[in-house]
Amino acid sequence: MQYYTYVIIGGGIAGTTAAETIRKNDPVGSIAIVSDEPHNCYSRVLLSKPKWVLGEQPFENVWLKSDAWYRENNIHLFKGIRATELQSGAKIVTLSDGDSLQYKKLLLATGAHSRKWDVKGSDKKGIYYLRTVDDATAISEVAQGEPKRVIMIGSACVSFEIIEILHSRGFTVTEVMRERYFFEPQLSPEEVAPIEKMLEEKGIEIVREVEVAEVLGDTQVTGVRLSNGREIPCDIILPFIGVELPVGWIQKAGVATHKGIYANQFLETNVPDVWTAGDTTECWDSMLEETVIMGNWMSARLQGEIAGKNMSNATKEPFAQVSFHTSHGFGFQIGWTGDVRALEDRIVIHYPTPLENSHCRIIIAKGKVMGGTTVNRPDLMGAITKLIKAKVDMSDKLEGLRDGTVDIKTLVAPVVSPISQTLSQHQE
Amino acid sequence: MADLREYPRTAEGSNISKVVVDRDLCIAAVSCIAVAGEVWELDDENKVVAKDANAADDATLIASAEACPTKAILLFDNSGAQIFPK
Numbered sequence: 001m002q003y004y005t006y007v008i009i010g011g012g013i014a015g016t017t018a019a020e021t022i023r024k025n026d027p028v029g030s031i032a033i034v035s036d037e038p039h040n041c042y043s044r045v046l047l048s049k050p051k052w053v054l055g056e057q058p059f060e061n062v063w064l065k066s067d068a069w070y071r072e073n074n075i076h077l078f079k080g081i082r083a084t085e086l087q088s089g090a091k092i093v094t095l096s097d098g099d100s101l102q103y104k105k106l107l108l109a110t111g112a113h114s115r116k117w118d119v120k121g122s123d124k125k126g127i128y129y130l131r132t133v134d135d136a137t138a139i140s141e142v143a144q145g146e147p148k149r150v151i152m153i154g155s156a157c158v159s160f161e162i163i164e165i166l167h168s169r170g171f172t173v174t175e176v177m178r179e180r181y182f183f184e185p186q187l188s189p190e191e192v193a194p195i196e197k198m199l200e201e202k203g204i205e206i207v208r209e210v211e212v213a214e215v216l217g218d219t220q221v222t223g224v225r226l227s228n229g230r231e232i233p234c235d236i237i238l239p240f241i242g243v244e245l246p247v248g249w250i251q252k253a254g255v256a257t258h259k260g261i262y263a264n265q266f267l268e269t270n271v272p273d274v275w276t277a278g279d280t281t282e283c284w285d286s287m288l289e290e291t292v293i294m295g296n297w298m299s300a301r302l303q304g305e306i307a308g309k310n311m312s313n314a315t316k317e318p319f320a321q322v323s324f325h326t327s328h329g330f331g332f333q334i335g336w337t338g339d340v341r342a343l344e345d346r347i348v349i350h351y352p353t354p355l356e357n358s359h360c361r362i363i364i365a366k367g368k369v370m371g372g373t374t375v376n377r378p379d380l381m382g383a384i385t386k387l388i389k390a391k392v393d394m395s396d397k398l399e400g401l402r403d404g405t406v407d408i409k410t411l412v413a414p415v416v417s418p419i420s421q422t423l424s425q426h427q428e
Numbered sequence: 429m430a431d432l433r434e435y436p437r438t439a440e441g442s443n444i445s446k447v448v449v450d451r452d453l454c455i456a457a458v459s460c461i462a463v464a465g466e467v468w469e470l471d472d473e474n475k476v477v478a479k480d481a482n483a484a485d486d487a488t489l490i491a492s493a494e495a496c497p498t499k500a501i502l503l504f505d506n507s508g509a510q511i512f513p514k
Contacts, residue, residue: 044497046498049453051453058513060501060514064495190476203451297455298456298458301462324456325455326455326474328457378472378475379472381472382470382471382472409472
């Protein structure tokens with residue numbers, strides 16, 4: 001058994017930012033990061049970006065921390081090792097190599113894993129996931145090789161970005177989705193129509209509301225049979241069907257979980273001296289005033305920073321952020337700001353945008369803006385961010401937003417960006 | 429064509445004379461703003477722009493470029509050579 005003041009489970013951006021922040025505040029406390037991947041911290045964002053996947057950017061650009069960084073900051077990185085058991089009373093984490101770590105303070109930044117595609121024949125060769133740098137390296141090799149026939153399963157950002165990359169390399173792509181349209185439910189049919197039109201003009205067939213019943217082939221994939229009986233030949237399959245949050249071993253230790261690991265606004269779990277940050281975190285967001293699982297880079301990084309500060313007693317700071325993420329492909333720039341779920345009790349306004357192939361939706365709950373989506377209107381993301389933060393009552397402006405007589409850019413005076421406001425709060 | 433924005437850096441004693449943002453790469457993860465909020469801000473398109481390329485010392489500026497998950501910030505030294513990403 002080894003003892004560390006701070007034990008961090010997860011070597012991604014949340015866990016690594018937490019370690020970096022702790023080290024700034026506590027120069028002497030011992031820090032260990034346990035990562036189930038055999039790598040230093042890297043940029044998961046880059047793994048679906050065309051220049052990197054196609055080798056136009058150096059492969060090395062993916063690494064965010066060097067061996068020297070861990071050494072100089074006296075952070076011990078356990079690589080390729082999983083945490084398998086937590087004894088929260090004795091404050092001990094058991095590792096997959098049989099060793100165990102005792103901690104004073106623990107951070108669970110375990111992240112998300114690719115949801116495994118579980119259909120008949122899905123163990124054949126030629127099936128590629130995309131979550132880790134090793135997954136991405138395999139896809140990158142395929143993308144840079146001879147064009148193949150691809151079946152893409154799933155219809156969210158990563159699918160969209162990888163389709164564009166493979167199409168640009170001459171691959172034949174068939175998109176097979178359970179949903180009715182691309183990006184459902186993250187975008188509306190109206191927003192997606194021009195995007196799908198472009199995909200189809202480029203020769204990408206979209207097969208909707210269907211599942212794969214069986215993967216065909218001997219040991220190597222040769223095609224799929226769909227639930228409606230249709231067979232589609234292919235050389236490779238990319239099942240990008242979302243993520244799982246593996247919290248079973250954490251639950252067993254008495255840490256409260258739902259879809260993710262429950263935390264309050266300070267990222268504290270229900271168990272003393274145990275915090276959580278990153279994609280697995282389901283916490284109270286005091287900006288959005290609701291419990292959220294964000295699952296994006298921006299939130300994971302900031303949660304790591306806040307957990308690091310709170311763990312090292314630098315401050316007691318809440319997580320409050322209007323996060324956003326974007327996806328690019330086929331000439332479209334799509335943006336999601338804040339909480340974009342069009343839940344039943346929310347009002348969705350299609351804000352008129354005269355530009356061709358552009359769209360903007362504003363999501364309102366209890367009279368206030370909660371989030372918004374933009375297609376080819378990135379200039380509106382800043383305005384939506386400001387409206388969410390300002391918590392302005394929009395009840396008397398809904399009609400004006402619908403007919404475009406209210407300009408959302410003028411509703412809130414220019415304010416600092418969300419992150420710089422958070423930073424200025426840090427400094428207070 | 430990459431959409432590049434260049435910012436000259438004239439801070440005294442600095443070994444970095446030019447800062448470039450590749451707007452095609454920028455995804456507004458805002459990690460750079462977290463490290464060097466005095467240098468970087470988001471514009472209306474939620475892309476990072478330098479509001480003052482001289483506002484941080486070299487180490488902070490380099491750290492802010494290193495924090496970018498897409499390596500969208502490029503740094504050049506006084507001889508014009510790219511020093512980040514290496």
